Amino acid sequence: MVTYIIHFSLTHLSFRLPELISIADLHGFGNTIKIILAEDLPDNTVPPRAIFNEDGTSNQMTPAPRPFVVVELENEEQARILAGRFIPRPMKKPNYFRAIYELWAHAPSYDLLHGSVQNPSAKLLWEPLKTTPFKFAVTAIHYSFAPGRMQAIMDSFSYMKYEKIDLYDPEATTLWVCEEYEDRRGMHTNVEKEAALMVQVYFGRLIADGTARKLISHFNVKKRAYYGTTSMEAEMSLLMANQSQCSTGKMIYDPFVGTGSMLYRPSPFPSIEDRASTGIFKAASQYGVADRILDCATFDVTNHPWRRGEIFDAIVTDPPCGLRWESERKDGVRAGAKRIGSSVPGKPLGSEPKVLQDGVIAHTKPSYIPPMRPYEISDLAYDLVKMAQYLLRPGGRLVFFLPTVSEDYTDVDLPTCEGMSIVGNSVQDFGKWGRRLITMEKDKQNMVIPEAPRFEDRAWRKKEQEAGLAASIPEPLADGNNEEAKEAEHVPAHHSFRDKYFMGFKKS
Secondary structure, rough: EEEEEEEEEOHHHHHHHHHHHHHHHHHOOOOOOOOHHHHHHHOOOOOOEEEEEOOOOEEEEEOOOOOOOEEEEEHHHHHHHHHHHHHOOOOHHHHHHEEEEEEEEEOOOOHHHHHHOOOOHHHHHHHHOOOOOOEEEEEEOOOOOOOOOOHHHHHOOOHHOOOOOOOOOOOOEEEEEEEEEOOOOOOOHHHHHOOOEEHHHHHHEEEEOOHHHOOOOOHOOOHHOOOOOOOOHHHHHHHHHHHHHOOOOOEEOOOOOOOOOOHHHOOOOOOEEOOOOHHHHHHHHHHHHHHHOOOOOOHHHHOOOOOOOOEEEEEEEOOOOOOOOOOOOOOOOOOOOEEEEOOOOOOOOOOOOOOOOOOOHHHHHHOOOOOEEEEOOOOOOOOOHHHHHHEEEEEEEEEEEEEOOOOOOOOOOOOOHHHHHHHEEEEEEEEOOEEEEEEEEEEHHHOOOOOOOOOOOOHHHHHHHHOOOOOOOOOOOOOOHHHHHHHHHHOOOOOOOHHHOOOOOOOO
16 A cells, blocks of 8 residues: 545535545545545644633634545555546645645654655655656645745755756656644734744655646636526535546436536536526537536426436435525515425415416416425425435435534434435535535445335425414324434424524524
8 A cells, every 4th residue: 555645725624535535436446545634643733722812811722624634545546546536726826736645754843754754665665766857846834935945945855866857847756845834824913923833744746736626717607608696616516526426427417406507517527407498508518518418307306207216326416595585576585495386374286277368278388387385495405315315326326515504503404314324424614504515325235216205395284284274294103213203303403594594593
């Protein structure tokens, strides 16, 4: 096994490990890869800092997440595979691009580092490359070098006696040195003025930059021919594509497509989406992936036309949760998910088709919009998992965003059903709330095609029950095996999320 170090960008760090594991598993080395967090390396911990305030009191600051992960792989080819699928964040300073390096040594000081580099085991890694063209890349995390400092660092490795420096040869060996300093953002002013604390210095050889970087610029929403106010940003969509393990020959489905952001991203790695839209095809043609879109269709997912299960390899979606205001609506209703049904509690839809004055049946007109009512996000999330269990092939993945209230969230809130297991749960924190990227996988040993799910509108039934217009919701069975009753019992933190959001998450 060979040791490599991955330099992540400093954004969305909680998404990186699930992404790494998903890529390794997709390419067949998920069972052999060994992952070590930077803080778990010997002599590489950052102790909590005691922050002294102006009044003499102090408090402890927990060390911030660090942008490095060490992995042990079988060969360099696996490292290049990871680099080819990683989704980096574009930055102005090229030294901070994410990349993978073969790790030769690391230590909390240069004296210890040079001692490690000259160990016989480390020499076996770098001595065979002494006669090849080389160049240095010296970087720092949370620190800016003083003039002349980088040259002094490079000169300190003169004992390696590399023979030919070449700054312009793209094939030249890149010797990488990186100083990592503690993250001082958010610390008290008196700490910011102190000398920076170097946590670790790393030394190794560049294997590959994150070669998927160009995709972020290519799929930039601002450059797209068709987009909307809720279009998913390119980086996050590409992360979701990696989590779904999309690859050539797989079929991806988005049941809640808006402007197609979830559609375009899996295409370059290689979709069906629900909604007829010339705009989606126009943008797909702009990206050169129109030939990979099987079709678009518009229907209510609770009354879907899928007549058999196990069709798709992955379902990637961002369900609507109503976090925008429909200014074009005269009644000022906030946008959110809806499903077909009467919007009046206790009043079911009529069984006979409505005939208009001109004798035309209403639902046969192209402009017809069926009656709809709100679709509670907690019901939607649970139904989405049930639908995935029906539509996914064994081993297929469901990747979706779920908004949660930070203070109230617990893992019990996540919707589950038999045959689906959670393999990823990352959060993008916005303070009082966050959106969680949930990745679920269908049991690979499941040889029985499940029956089409029934989409019970539990929130609406409860509303009718409270108004005395419907039968009560089933009570839990004595043996506790009634899944529907269990769902009815527990109220997840994302229940009525839209209302909580626009009320500022104030406790009633």
